[in-house]
Amino acid sequence: MKFGVVVFPGSNCDQDMHDALQNDLNKEVQMLWHKDKDLSNFTTDDCIVLPGGFSYGDYLRCGAIARFSPMMQSVIEFANKGGKVLGVCNGFQILCESHLLPGVLMMNAHRQFVCKNAFIKSADGTPLKIPVAHGDGRFQADEKLLDELQVNNQIIYTYCDKNGNITPEANPNGAARNIAGIRNKAGNVFGMMPHPERATSSLLGNVDGVEVFKFLGLN
Incomplete structure (x- = not known):
């Protein structure tokens, strides 16, 4: 599997993602500029990544301008052809703005930027320690959509404590139902607020992020 990492004006986790994929996961990685359109080097067996940061300065809404970039039209x-797409933090916001994923990311409930290690888990997984760093990470949707996400197994990660308990105290931003990440119905588009690329190196004392890429089938 080959990876393409899109770089927008204001991206600041693009190189982190590149290094995690290439150096820690031994993947082939190509950087993609937001003004370009060419994805001919990629097949639907590959993955395009939208990294974290502040695309276009987060003007209007986070990800609202990036959604209209030439590269995003190709993404x-x-x-839609079945290619895998992963959006992390700002990338998750862009995916929601692009309607590739449902719901919205709103300002954190406590109205403060949060930057710390958080614990997340899949429906049947063990807790993973993954860093978060965002000011607009509160996933919101109406109750009907939230129920659909649960029924369709589209919630990939929820915030929990270190023992795996899903509690309000473990939720760093007030996200509905402690949602940290979701996927589309087809299962090829993933979005999450936590940063798995910041937890793939033993030099940093945390490799839990590797388990995220494995769980999403991106290893």
């Missing part, structure tokens, strides 16, 4: 087509 939308790529996803």
Whole structure:
């Protein structure tokens, strides 16, 4: 599997993602500029990554301008053909703005930027320690959509404590139902607020992020 990492004006986790994929996961990685459109080097067996940061300065809404970039038009087509797409933090916001994923990311409930280690887990997984760093990470949707996400097994990660308990205290941003990440119905588009690329190196004392890429089938 080959990876393409899109770089927008204001991206600041693009190189982190590149290094995690190439150096820690031994993947082939190509950087993709937001003004370009060409994804001919990628097949639907590959993955396009939208990294964290502050694309276009987070003007209007986070990800609202990036959604209209030339590269994103190609990414939308790529996803609609079944290609894998992963959005992390700002990338998750862009995926929601692009309607590749449902729901919205709103300002944290406590109205403060949060930057710390958090614990997340899948429906049947063990807790993973993954860093978060965002000011607009509170996932919101109406109750009907939230129920659909649960029924369709589209919630990939929820915030929990170190023992795996899903509690309000373990929720760093007030996200509905402690949602940390979701996928689309087809299962090829993933979005999450925590940063798995910041937890793939033993030099940093945390490799839990590797388990995230494995769980999403991106290893």
